[in-house]
Amino acid sequence: MMVAAVMMLGTSGTALAATPTPGSRSWEADTRTDLFFGGTRADGSAITSAEFERFLDADVTPAFPEGLTWLPVHGQWMGGKQASYLLILLYPESNEQADRNIEKIRTDYKHQFGQMSVLRADSTDHVSF
Template identity: 30%
Template structure:
């Protein structure tokens, strides 16, 4: 217990040092500080947070996974092309068991998180990304989770 607390404290300290080169954010009472962010993204728009779970392949052997170069090409050609304003990619471990299987599949996974306006065009872009990933990997499905999001810039 003591050891894990010590490790956590050390990590927090290192994170503080790593960010010490960043300029301080303006204080609310300072001139120029505002809660109004990007005026091109009105707060009244309906926003959605969508996560796509993209399997890179089995945890082992690593050679059967989508390579870093193929992933980067897919990211550039399919995702960035459709969502140039931004997104987040998280490295993850995924596990699932198909019906009738005795052992779960253990998968290297990328979780793509996109905050987007709730429009038909954005939904079409998400479907296109999912289809392109299935074509690239031969996967039968790409898990998508969407939920309303309160977004502020």
């Protein structure tokens, strides 16, 4: 099943929550973490979708079993363009274990695939399921 979400951005680029209509579900504030994973090893070989999915299955899903979203994307870092992967995690602000899990995911990816960095961007989103 595919779920589509629409997010409106304010003039500052921050997410704005849509106003719930009468009878709609209530909105909750969740932390959103975007992780950007390089898709090319130091030797120039690609990290395939299958390899990335195995990493998700072994390292990410056990830490975030409620769900996640990942996308193949294109990026540029330090002057080089490369295929990359974007992982989007939404979790309650009260999840005290999330930060430790995310840092472990970043460290594991760097070690497994010879990456220098995994970009992390956190924000607060208003969500309704």
